[in-house]
Amino acid sequence: MKVYIGCFGSGLGHASRMLVIARLLTAGGAELEFSSSGEVASYVSRRGYRCNSLPLADVSYSENGEFQVKETLLGSPMILARTYRQLALEVRNIATFGADAVLSDSSLSTVLAGKVLRLPVFTVLNQLNLTSSTAKTGTLRKLLSMGTSEVMGRSWEFSDAILIPDLPPPYTISERNLWGSRVGKVRYVGFLSSTEDHAPDAAAGEFAGDPRPKVFWQVSGPPRTRSPLLKAGLRIAEELKDRYVFVVSGGDPQGAQEPQRIGGGWYYEWCPLTNFYFKACDAVVSRAGHGTVGQSITSMKPSLLVPIPNQPEQEGNAEKASKLGISIMISQDQLTTEALSGSLAALLDGGYKQNASSLGSYARRFDARSAIVAALQASTLAGRGPR
Numbered sequence: 146m147k148v149y150i151g152c153f154g155s156g157l158g159h160a161s162r163m164l165v166i167a168r169l170l171t172a173g174g175a176e177l178e179f180s181s182s183g184e185v186a187s188y189v190s191r192r193g194y195r196c197n198s199l200p201l202a203d204v205s206y207s208e209n210g211e212f213q214v215k216e217t218l219l220g221s222p223m224i225l226a227r228t229y230r231q232l233a234l235e236v237r238n239i240a241t242f243g244a245d246a247v248l249s250d251s252s253l254s255t256v257l258a259g260k261v262l263r264l265p266v267f268t269v270l271n272q273l274n275l276t277s278s279t280a281k282t283g284t285l286r287k288l289l290s291m292g293t294s295e296v297m298g299r300s301w302e303f304s305d306a307i308l309i310p311d312l313p314p315p316y317t318i319s320e321r322n323l324w325g326s327r328v329g330k331v332r333y334v335g336f337l338s339s340t341e342d343h344a345p346d347a348a349a350g351e352f353a354g355d356p357r358p359k360v361f362w363q364v365s366g367p368p369r370t371r372s373p374l375l376k377a378g379l380r381i382a383e384e385l386k387d388r389y390v391f392v393v394s395g396g397d398p399q400g401a402q403e404p405q406r407i408g409g410g411w412y413y414e415w416c417p418l419t420n421f422y423f424k425a426c427d428a429v430v431s432r433a434g435h436g437t438v439g440q441s442i443t444s445m446k447p448s449l450l451v452p453i454p455n456q457p458e459q460e461g462n463a464e465k466a467s468k469l470g471i472s473i474m475i476s477q478d479q480l481t482t483e484a485l486s487g488s489l490a491a492l493l494d495g496g497y498k499q500n501a502s503s504l505g506s507y508a509r510r511f512d513a514r515s516a517i518v519a520a521l522q523a524s525t526l527a528g529r530g531p532r
Contacts, residue, residue, distance in 0.1 A: 146525050147176045149244035151235065151255025152189070154182025154201045155367050157398060158436035159250040160189050162269065162310060162337040166248065167194060169518050178242045180235060180255065184368065188398045197238045199254070200227045228254055236261050245525050248517070253300055260303045265524035268304040269337070269517065271311055271319040271435045272458050306330050306520060310337040310439070310513050316469065316504065318438055321461030335511020336439030342420055348392070348404035348411040349418055353425045355390040358493055360410075361426035361446075363419070364396035365434055370453045371396050374432065377480045382409030384482045389489065392422050428492045430485070433459035433474070438466055445505030447497035448472045449488050451480055470500040 148170055152160040160181055167177055179189045182201035189196040235258035239247060247259030247266045259266035301307055311317050313333040345353070352359060362378040364371050375395050382391035386409035393412045400414025416422065423429065423444040431437045433450040435458070441448040450472050452459035466472035473488045491497065 146170075146174075146522065147178075147243055147245045148521060149239045149242055149247050149255070149259070150177060150179045151247070151249045151252035152179065152181040152185060153251035154185045154199065156365065156434060157185060157188055157396075158365065158434050159252075160185045161339055162436055163248070163250045164189070164192060164194075165337055165340055165514055166517055168340075169514050170521070173518070178238070178244070180238055180252070184398055191398075197234070199231045199234055231255075232257055232261075235259075239264070246521050248521060249304070256301065256304050265521075266304045267517065267520050267524070268301060268307045269310055270301060270307055271309055272322040273301065302330060304330060305524065306332060308332055308334050308513075308517055308520065310334060311435070312336070312508060312511070316507070318442075318462050318465050319435055319458075320465055322458050332516075334513040334516040336436075336443050336508055337513040337517075338436065338440040338443050339420060340514075343417045345418060345421055346404060349421055349425070352390060352392055352410065352422070357388065357390045358428070358489070359426045360389050360391045360489065361422040361429050362391055362393040363416075363422075363429060363431040363437060364394055365437055366396070366432050366453055370432070370456075373477055374451055374480075377477075378430065379407060379412065381480075381482050381485050382407055382412075385409060385486060388486070392416070392426070394419065394422070428489055433463035433466070435462055438462050438472070439508075442471065442501065442505050443508050445502045447492040447501045449485070449492060450474050451477055454478070469504060471497060471504055473497070 150163050150167065152163050170177060177194060179194050179196040180199055181189055181196060182199045186196045186198045231254035235254050239258055239262055244264060247255060247264050248269070249255040249266065250269045251272065256266050256268055307330050309331060311319050311333055312335060314320065362382070364375045364378065375393070378393040382393055389409065391410035393407065393410070394416035395412065395414045397414045402413065402415050402417045404411040404413050423440055423446060426446060429441045429446050429448040431448060431450060433452040438448070438450065448466070448471065450463040450466060452463045452474070454477050463472065463474040467474045473492060475484060475488060
């Protein structure tokens, strides 16, 4: 079986979960080829897979990491032009590879190219529009909502199946990012978190054995959004070193993987031990990307979520996690040492921990990896292979 995998090229979450599937497919003898954009394409290539580079078609972020609604609308003609360019490249890439099936993680051009070539197409997706709440009543947000929930929603239906890497209602973390869509062919398969493990280093051993409460500060997201959360983590780790031990991960895929001593713990430019620290910590501080929230849940850890400012997907994820009693949501401009200290005390004081453990137990009943691989295999066994 030859599978072509397209990943949306903003942030590493889409590629990270597709690499989980890739390892399982490769172990079963499948041949793979990827596509993505920018640093994400480089990230996939460094993990040993052929990855075609596409122009990035993404929303706009300011220098302080804030999602820009107006600039995104003004830039929509360019985004559309790049999407058309992606489509042309993907038709060529998929045909040249000779794929039997196409798997897309939030890459619309890959979906459309697969259907142009009359191949079975499966989409992993947790966001059907660019607004996450009817409560956001601004005119610009309404324009984005109308364009994305209707036009893009219908476009995703070219997929043979849409596999949502989330829990079924009423526990769906991304529910507000799905509102207003009338998309069919949807199946909830559970969270798709990384399973990549590495041998713990000296810092990991010291962290696990430290008697202080343990905090894993995980920075992620598009490049422009990382710096504010990273700077806050390094500062707060120093200021709270008498009460907590921290590991801060900077989220730079090209950064050094060796831990550096900081006041209050350790800092990795790029942490190769993410799974270890999710399991070893008492609480997680992170953005509210879907993959990170899902990994906190499956690790049964309460979390403090700091959404990218004005970023509707992450706002929706954080709001739902807060309602489920597993997380506390705080805005980036409120991330002071005092606020962080109070939030961590609340997270570690019983209720949040119990809720996280209970929801994590439920989430572990799902096997998203097997569900996605089985869907791909069934499509080729049913004679829907290369045409």
